[in-house]
Amino acid sequence: MSNSLETMRTQMKAQGVDVMVCFKPETTFHLSGFNPIIYSHPVIAIVPADGAPVLLIHALRDDHARRESRISDIRLYGAWSTKVTMGPSWLKALEQILSEAGVLEGTIGFEGDYLPVAYLKKLESIAPKATFADVSKVLFQARLIKSPAEIANARIAARFADAGVERGIEVLAAGGSEREITIEAMHAMNKLWLNEYPDVETGAFGSLEGGVQSALWAWCLTGERILINCDSPSLTKPKAGDITLIYIWAPANGIYVENERSIAKGELSAEKQKAFECVLTAREEAAKLIAPGKPIADVFHQVKETYTRLGFGKYIPGRIGHGMGLGAHEEPSLDGKTTLLFEPGMMFTFEPNLRVPEWGGLQHSDTLLITENGYESLTKTPNGLLQVGA
Secondary structure (H helix, E strand, C coil): CHHHHHHHHHHHHHCCCCEEEECCHHHHHHHHCCCCCCCCCCCEEEEECCCCCEEEEEHHHHHHHHHHCCCCCEEEECCCCCCCCCCCCHHHHHHHHHHHCCCCCCEEEECCCCCCHHHHHHHHHHCCCCEEEECHHHHHHHHHCCCHHHHHHHHHHHHHHHHHHHHHHHHHHCCCCHHHHHHHHHHHHHHHHHHHCCCCCCCCCCCCCCCCCCCCEEEEEEHHHHHHCCCCCCCCCCCCCCEEEEEEEEEECCEEEEEEEEEEECCCCHHHHHHHHHHHHHHHHHHCCCCCCCEHHHHHHHHHHHHHHCCCHHHCCCCCCEECCCCCCEEEECCCCCCCECCCCCEEEECCEEEECCCEEEECEEEEEECCCCEEECCCCCCCCEEECC
């Protein structure tokens, strides 16, 4: 995190930003290491271009934050038991902190891709002489390259995800329904968490109205239901000739990976078999272009070429992967418009996919870490033609 913080500060200074005021849960966690799970009261990270950062939280989060936060200067607002606070309002407390830092009339950075207009107006009301600058790109750049600690957590998350997919395939083979596959996959991940990772947290970033203490998620869709992409699993039992897609998102200490697998139930029709082989060929050919210094867009264009050559050109998806890390769908997309190059430490899903309106679709999704020489697949589930008995 220290390298990331220094990178952010360098970019802040280059843009003339005196302080960043951050509310987005993923951002405040990235800066502080503290995730309260539920964000019913704002958690605010204040990062000056020079000087120590401050974490401003409601008093009821005090004990939790002091156990986990890397930011040692923790200030409180609100009322809770015997806690001594800066007052009832986070806005007045923030005004005082910005005044202490001497930046009330400077340039204040905010998250333009996240902050509600109402909150921006509140910030403007306490600093009417300040200039406001969107620092979304600064924060995006800071999250692109993962730290050694984040990579270590991703490896743990990948173990959870692999365990979930493995169990899901077993239940599918035994004749289970979408819902049975899902429940058993989540149970397998939770058992691994219980037995081998007593100190790992699997919570998600919540909202004003709710939170999730464990986010070892799975869901499962079959046949034409794959076109929905994300839904509650039903009692549908895959039958011979169906393709079932098992989806897993798993975090470890705030870092997510994704593992998705398409599994054929019995023999596939000639068209589905050809589609499956097309996706596998596209993965094999495009993966050769995943390496440091190479354009991300080239991977998408290679998949597009393969689909077109093998007769599936009209089903080309909008993207074939996305960033991973603090979110299960981070930027950037692996698409034809991305101008970035691969760099060591980036983390992506690689998921060339097909959606065919007449019968559904398929994809395998692995989470990849870009290395000095190429890439490493953090998820280890076999990624060829997966098939279980009818």
